[in-house]
Amino acid sequence: MRTTQDAIRHLERISVYLEVKGENPFKINAFRKAASLLEAAEVDLMDIEDFTAMKGIGKGTATVLEEFRTTGTSTALTELEQQVPEGLIALLKIPGLGGKKLAKLHEVGVIDADSFAEKLADGTVEAMPGFGKKTVEKYSKALETFETRPERLPYGVMRKSVAELERTLAEMEHIIRFEVGGSFRRAEETCKDLDFILSTERPKEVKEQLLELEQIDEIIAAGDTKVSIVLKRDDAYIAVDFRLVDDLAFASTLHHFTGSKDHNVRMRQLAKERGESISEYGVETKEGLFQPKTEEELFARYDLPFIPPELRAGRLEFEADLNTLIQETDIHADVHMHTTWSDGTLSVEELVDACAARGYSWMAITDHSKYMKFVNGLTEERLRKQRIEIEAARKKHPDMTILCGVEMDILPDGSLDYEDTFLQEMDYVIASIHSKFDQTEEEIMQRLENACRNPYVSLIAHPTGRIIGRREGYAVNIDRLVELAAETGTALEMNANPARFDLTASSLVKAKAAGVKIMINTDTHKPEMLEDMKLGVLHARKAYLEPSDVINTWTAEEARAFFERKRQGVK
Ligand SMILES: [Zn+2]
Numbered sequence: 047m048r049t050t051q052d053a054i055r056h057l058e059r060i061s062v063y064l065e066v067k068g069e070n071p072f073k074i075n076a077f078r079k080a081a082s083l084l085e086a087a088e089v090d091l092m093d094i095e096d097f098t099a100m101k102g103i104g105k106g107t108a109t110v111l112e113e114f115r116t117t118g119t120s121t122a123l124t125e126l127e128q129q130v131p132e133g134l135i136a137l138l139k140i141p142g143l144g145g146k147k148l149a150k151l152h153e154v155g156v157i158d159a160d161s162f163a164e165k166l167a168d169g170t171v172e173a174m175p176g177f178g179k180k181t182v183e184k185y186s187k188a189l190e191t192f193e194t195r196p197e198r199l200p201y202g203v204m205r206k207s208v209a210e211l212e213r214t215l216a217e218m219e220h221i222i223r224f225e226v227g228g229s230f231r232r233a234e235e236t237c238k239d240l241d242f243i244l245s246t247e248r249p250k251e252v253k254e255q256l257l258e259l260e261q262i263d264e265i266i267a268a269g270d271t272k273v274s275i276v277l278k279r280d281d282a283y284i285a286v287d288f289r290l291v292d293d294l295a296f297a298s299t300l301h302h303f304t305g306s307k308d309h310n311v312r313m314r315q316l317a318k319e320r321g322e323s324i325s326e327y328g329v330e331t332k333e334g335l336f337q338p339k340t341e342e343e344l345f346a347r348y349d350l351p352f353i354p355p356e357l358r359a360g361r362l363e364f365e366a367d368l369n370t371l372i373q374e375t376d377i378h379a380d381v382h383m384h385t386t387w388s389d390g391t392l393s394v395e396e397l398v399d400a401c402a403a404r405g406y407s408w409m410a411i412t413d414h415s416k417y418m419k420f421v422n423g424l425t426e427e428r429l430r431k432q433r434i435e436i437e438a439a440r441k442k443h444p445d446m447t448i449l450c451g452v453e454m455d456i457l458p459d460g461s462l463d464y465e466d467t468f469l470q471e472m473d474y475v476i477a478s479i480h481s482k483f484d485q486t487e488e489e490i491m492q493r494l495e496n497a498c499r500n501p502y503v504s505l506i507a508h509p510t511g512r513i514i515g516r517r518e519g520y521a522v523n524i525d526r527l528v529e530l531a532a533e534t535g536t537a538l539e540m541n542a543n544p545a546r547f548d549l550t551a552s553s554l555v556k557a558k559a560a561g562v563k564i565m566i567n568t569d570t571h572k573p574e575m576l577e578d579m580k581l582g583v584l585h586a587r588k589a590y591l592e593p594s595d596v597i598n599t600w601t602a603e604e605a606r607a608f609f610e611r612k613r614q615g616v617k
């Protein structure tokens with residue numbers, strides 16, 4: 047299945063290649079523009095009937111997109127890949143080195159990291175206009191730690207590979223237990239590699255099977271206790287370590303390789319206080335080696351409850367009462383979801399059915415607003431029509447409270463996409479930024495302030511605008527946004543989509559401290575995205591949020607009272 051994200055990446059790749067080749071800027075921009083249009087659209091690639099019908103997408107780009115959708119690649123890119131050296135493209139990862147500079151370097155003979163290092167050392171680069179001594183120093187430094195692969199990958203990308211590997215491992219012979227550890231198990235935003243812990247009595251046989259995994263790009267190590275490989279998945283290289291251990295050491299090894307480093311340091315201190323020492327094999331005690339069967343047993347030895355992986359940061363997990371933290375079962379609603387009225391794949395009825403099946407007692411339908419023409423954003427008139435469909439769904443599910451909501455754009459000039467006279471008809475309004483990410487902090491903050499100060503806006507969605515690993519987001523000042531939200535009674539979102547994961551845990555901590563209420567939302571565009579709720583909850587737990595901090599753990603009545611207080615101007 048090819049996704050919109052894959053297509054965006056494909057277009058960006060083409061534009062980078064063109065830039066490195068020194069092609070005409072109009073041609074380069076056509077691909078860039080198409081990529082950012084697709085990005086803003088948040089629409090599924092497969093749902094686009096005719097690419098040329100999209101404003102801003104020319105014939106050439108449309109042909110590339112059509113070809114990519116059917117074949118997964120394009121003649122345009124394949125030809126470029128033959129013309130531009132791969133090692134040269136890899137240099138783009140060096141900070142401050144863009145396509146234009148790379149094109150100039152190519153002219154003097156740079157084709158990869160090695161030739162670049164040479165040209166830096168022999169003074170060629172320094173003599174080139176636009177480079178200079180400082181730049182050369184910066185690049186030389188970057189080259190020292192330059193790895194062509196693998197890089198840190200977003201959780202959402204890793205998740206697919208983990209699921210595939212788990213299915214494969216479950217079918218392998220001679221594996222007693224296995225589990226993924228590392229930063230993935232701790233549900234971090236990005237992961238450098240994957241660590242799987244496997245217990246077995248037949249390491250040789252397990253190793254042989256591992257070396258036969260599909261899509262292995264490189265075998266780094268193939269011992270009887272550790273197999274390290276690099277998998278190639280689409281555009282990404284994923285480093286995977288498999289640690290093969292005796293089942294008696296499984297729990298200790300899993301704990302050790304789950305980390306974090308800081309967490310493990312604290313654990314070792316606790317052990318030291320008792321004259322013991324913890325290693326990946328077990329606990330060295332006065333009576334000999336203690337090998338816990340489970341992580342619970344290991345924690346219990348130091349009078350600790352089981353500390354869930356997402357909390358293992360070496361911060362508060364040893365002191366805080368972990369029982370009061372929010373859990374997935376506390377969630378009663380999802381309050382940011384799209385339907386076929388804009389760019390979702392489920393109809394209103396299907397979405398309500400799906401939320402009912404998850405056991406929710408309330409929810410909100412929040413399609414895009416009219417500014418997002420590109421994804422069929424809703425005019426006032428269409429939103430009124432949608433209410434009829436929502437009314438029918440209410441009849442079908444009398445136990446479910448369904449809010450008629452909308453995800454309203456905050457326009458580039460800071461105005462909102464609807465007038466207050468219309469907004470007051472809505473049960474619930476989200477405000478979001480989907481355009482002009484390159485504005486100054488002042489401009490961005492003015493837009494967010496306007497939204498917070500509108501009495502009908504109950505939530506600011508995905509407050510940073512970032513897409514992990516692909517887009518930095520806009521120039522938001524989180525401290526100021528938290529202040530504004532607290533002052534105006536506006537909630538902030540914890541977007542559970544692993545590509546977004548904003549607010550981050552540290553920002554959530556600030557929000558909680560200021561008394562700002564949070565909503566954890568999946569921003570669902572297709573059914574499987576409803577499942578991301580659990581990831582959003584894990585991230586809220588990292589910030590030690592409790593149910594009272596999170597509006598979707600409340601009843602619909604409590605939530606409506608919260609929205610109403612802002613509408614009435616009650617502080
Ligand atoms: Zn949005």
Ligand SMILES: [Zn+2]
Nearest residue numbers: 382384453569
């Ligand atoms: Zn949305």
